[in-house]
Every structure is written in structure tokens, then in C-alpha cells.
Amino acid sequence: MTASFSAALEVFRVFLRLGLTSFGGPIAHLGYFHRELVERRRWVSDSQFSQLLAICQFLPGPASSQLGFALGLVRAGWLGALAAFLAFTLPSALLLVAFAALAPLLTGAGGSAVIHGLKIVALAVVASAVLGMGRKLCPDRPRQLIAVLALAGVLIADTAWSQLAVVLAGAVGGWLLCRSVQAAEADAFPIRHGRRAALMLAGLFAVLLLGLPMVAGESATLVSVAEAFYRAGALVFGGGHVVLPLLEDSVVAPGWVTEAEFLAGYGAAQAIPGPMFAFSAYLGATIPADAPALLVAAVALLFMFLPGFLLVSAVLPAWAAVSRHAGMARAIAGVNAAVVGLLGAALYDPIFTAAITGPVDVAIAATALVLLTGWGLSPLWIVAGCVVASMAVRLV
Known part of the structure; x- marks a missing residue:
């Protein structure tokens, strides 16, 4: 066994454990990675970890999965990067494909109640994400203004291209308005490929x-x-829940997946560990394509993650020079603020409009939001609680 293969195997074992146990979404994943790979195993230093995290936050794609990919790349080269991706993603992807196979069996009043409960889960989780991201990414008036304008722009013209236009406008607005944002310092870390x-x-x-x-x-x-x-x-900035409006436009708008199927799968994704972008495997398995469901799920999963991995691999060798540019840091701050507005628009349509049918649904969603944000309850319990409450209301 060669040294590189042995190192990649170590990466696979570590990330498989993380993929099976990392509940809580992308922000929580960063904490798991730091504790396991910086504090316990010392694969990278604190400064190197922070630098890799900054790169992944500055690029479109799934930030936590990109960080895992980059950590595997630094540790064991391309084999390590591939091992980190597969081990961290496959558990959640397989669980969501299984849910896609079982979802058609959820018929009748009981099945409808379960599906509706999952829609309420999606509402609570995305509302929590909007609040958390708003506090972190919009700490001043210029970025709050960018977020509000982005929200309005997406609601007025809700298409994939309008979302891209909002992100680009956010970059320009950040470059012009976010004068308080400073460029990050970059320290060297080992990269095995060149420019x-x-x-x-x-x-x-x-x-x-x-x-x-x-x-x-x-x-x-x-x-x-x-x-x-x-x-x-390729177009989603911020990762995690922010991919929701882009995926909704990609698969619901052309009629490949119904809105109910989309939101049910998104709700189910909150109950499992691993990356949010594994939701793409569920959607692929649900799409009535001209190929076996498992193959379509694999294609959807691979092409969902591929652009982010290509970009982070391309940027790593030149990161030191890019990160020192103050204008780039301001532009990224504007993009992040626009992302908050984009997610806020998705919170209203399609999530709120599909999940809320009356005052009882509002009460269930509000309770779930308080338990999730105020009490720090695991999303797994939120899923169970919303489904049980929805069944109780609709069956009784």
C-alpha cells in the first residue's frame, strides 16, 4: 500500500465518521471539522483552517463540503479530496434516495399529514438560517440595505437569471458601499498542484x-x-439553505418535480447528517428521467458538487494574491448580504406559501423556530415534532 493511498484511506475513515454523525447543517459541520481535524488530529493549523474556510465562503458552492474537499486535498492530494467527498456525502445521499423511493407510499390522510409536517420543518429551518445569516453577514446598514434590495428584486422577478443578477449587483454594491470590510491575511499552506x-x-x-x-x-x-x-x-453563494431557490427553479419550474415533492424532500433532509447539497440525490431519484432512478440521482449529486470543487481547486494556488485585494473582500461582503436577501425571498415563496394553511400551522412553525434557535434543539427533534403535530391536527 503506497503512502498516498494509505493517507487517502485515513481521510475516508475520518470523513465517513463525520458524514454519519454531523447533524445540524453547514455551520455545525465547520465546528465538527475544526474539533476533529484541527484540535484532535492536527492535520492543519488554526490559521490554515481559517484560510481554507475563507476561500470556501468566498466561492459559490457548498461551503462545508468544499472545506472538507480542500482539507482532504491538503492532507492526501487528489485521492484524499475524492475520499473526503465520497465519505462525507454518501451516507446522507443514500438516506435521501431511500426516502425518495418511500415517499410515493405516503398516501391518504396520514401521508398528506407527514408531507405537510415536513413543509413546516422547511419553514422553521430556513427562517432560522435567515435570522442567523442576517446577524452574521449583515452587521451594518450598507449590507442590510443590499439584503433588502436583493429580497425585493428576487420577489419582483423570480427567475434563475434574476437571482444571478442580484448576486452580481450585490458584489458591485459591496465594492462601492462596504468600506469597513478589511482584506484577510493569508498564510501559506501546502498545495500539490500549480497554476x-x-x-x-x-x-x-x-x-x-x-x-x-x-x-x-x-x-x-x-x-x-x-x-x-x-x-x-455554480451560481449559489453561501451554500446550505441558499441553494433552495436555485434548485426550485431548476426542477419545479420545468415540471420535473412537484412543489409538494420538493418541500417534502427538503424537510426530510433536515433529519439526516451530512451536507445539505445531498438533497440533490433525492431530487434526482424523484425526477422521471429516461434512465434508472439511481443513475439520475448519481448524476444530480455529482454535478451539484462538481462546480464548487472545480472552483476551490482552481483558486487554491493563487489564493494568497487574491485574498490581499481589499476590493475583493468588499465585493464578497456584498455578495453575502445579497444571499441573505435571496434566501429571505425563498422563505416567503415557495416555503411559507406552501407550508402555511392556517393559524395552527403558524403556531407549529413558530414553536419549532423557537426550539431551534432559542433552545438549540437538534433538527432531528424538530422534524419529529412537526410531523407528529401535523398528523395530530389533520387526523384529529
């Missing part, structure tokens, strides 16, 4: 982003699924 490889990876990212729409059709084929999920993964 030539980085340019090739950046080129592949661009080729796929521009080329897939040219060969994808409107029907649910494997190529169309790959294009839809690659586009969502």
Missing part, C-alpha cells in the same frame, strides 16, 4: 457552465439533469 492545473480546472468549470445548456433540452434527460444541477451548484 497550470488551476487554469485547466477553471477552464473546465467555464466550459461546462457555458456548454451544457447548449446540449441540454427541456425534457428530463441525463444531460438536462446534469445541466440543471451544475448550474445551481
Whole structure:
């Protein structure tokens, strides 16, 4: 067994345990990673961990999974990066594919109550995310203004391209208005590929982003699924719950997945460990494409994560120079504020409009939000409580 394979195997074992036990969403994952890989195993220093985290937050894609990918890359090269991705993602992806297979069996009054309970879960969890991200990413008036304008812009023109326009406008607004934001200091860390490889990876990212729409059709084929999920993964800033509006536009708008199926799967995703972007495996298994459900799920999962991984790999060799640019730091602050507005718009439509049918639903969602944000209750208990409450109301 070579040293590189042995190191990759170690990465796989560590991240498999994290993938099976990391409940609580992307912010909680960062805490798990730091405790396991910095404090316990000392794979990287605190400063190196913070630098890798900054890179992942500055790029579109799933921040916690990108961080795991980067940590695996630093530890054991490309094999380590692949091992970290597979081990951290597969447990949640397999659980969501299983839920997709079982979801059609949830029929009748009981099944409808379960589905509706999961919609209320989605409302509580996304509301919690909006509040938390708002406090962290919009601490001053300029960023609060950017967030409000982004929310209004998305609600007025709710399309995937309008969301991209809002993100770009947020970058310009941050560059002009966020004068208090300072550039981060960058310390060196070991990277095993150079700028030539980085340019090739950046080129592949661009080729796929521009080329897939040219060969994808409107029907649910494997190529169309790959294009839809690659586009969502390439355009989402902030990761986690922020991917919701982009995925909703990619799979619900063309009629591949119903709104009820979409929100039920999103609610179920709150009850499992691992990355939020594994939700793509559920959607892939639900889409009635021209291929077996497991294959469609695998394509959706791979192309959801691929753009973020290509970007973080491309940026790593040149990060030191990029991170010292003050204008870049201000632009990213504006993007993050716009992301808060984008998620706030998704909180209203489609989540609130689908989950709330009366005052009782409001009470259940409000209670779940208080328990989640005020008491720090595990999302697993929130899922169970909302489903039981929904069943009790609708069956009694």
C-alpha cells in the first residue's frame, strides 16, 4: 500500500465518521471539522483552517463540503479530496434516495399529514438560517440595505437569471458601499498542484457552465439533469439553505418535480447528517428521467458538487494574491448580504406559501423556530415534532 493511498484511506475513515454523525447543517459541520481535524488530529493549523474556510465562503458552492474537499486535498492530494467527498456525502445521499423511493407510499390522510409536517420543518429551518445569516453577514446598514434590495428584486422577478443578477449587483454594491470590510491575511499552506492545473480546472468549470445548456433540452434527460444541477451548484453563494431557490427553479419550474415533492424532500433532509447539497440525490431519484432512478440521482449529486470543487481547486494556488485585494473582500461582503436577501425571498415563496394553511400551522412553525434557535434543539427533534403535530391536527 503506497503512502498516498494509505493517507487517502485515513481521510475516508475520518470523513465517513463525520458524514454519519454531523447533524445540524453547514455551520455545525465547520465546528465538527475544526474539533476533529484541527484540535484532535492536527492535520492543519488554526490559521490554515481559517484560510481554507475563507476561500470556501468566498466561492459559490457548498461551503462545508468544499472545506472538507480542500482539507482532504491538503492532507492526501487528489485521492484524499475524492475520499473526503465520497465519505462525507454518501451516507446522507443514500438516506435521501431511500426516502425518495418511500415517499410515493405516503398516501391518504396520514401521508398528506407527514408531507405537510415536513413543509413546516422547511419553514422553521430556513427562517432560522435567515435570522442567523442576517446577524452574521449583515452587521451594518450598507449590507442590510443590499439584503433588502436583493429580497425585493428576487420577489419582483423570480427567475434563475434574476437571482444571478442580484448576486452580481450585490458584489458591485459591496465594492462601492462596504468600506469597513478589511482584506484577510493569508498564510501559506501546502498545495500539490500549480497554476497550470488551476487554469485547466477553471477552464473546465467555464466550459461546462457555458456548454451544457447548449446540449441540454427541456425534457428530463441525463444531460438536462446534469445541466440543471451544475448550474445551481455554480451560481449559489453561501451554500446550505441558499441553494433552495436555485434548485426550485431548476426542477419545479420545468415540471420535473412537484412543489409538494420538493418541500417534502427538503424537510426530510433536515433529519439526516451530512451536507445539505445531498438533497440533490433525492431530487434526482424523484425526477422521471429516461434512465434508472439511481443513475439520475448519481448524476444530480455529482454535478451539484462538481462546480464548487472545480472552483476551490482552481483558486487554491493563487489564493494568497487574491485574498490581499481589499476590493475583493468588499465585493464578497456584498455578495453575502445579497444571499441573505435571496434566501429571505425563498422563505416567503415557495416555503411559507406552501407550508402555511392556517393559524395552527403558524403556531407549529413558530414553536419549532423557537426550539431551534432559542433552545438549540437538534433538527432531528424538530422534524419529529412537526410531523407528529401535523398528523395530530389533520387526523384529529
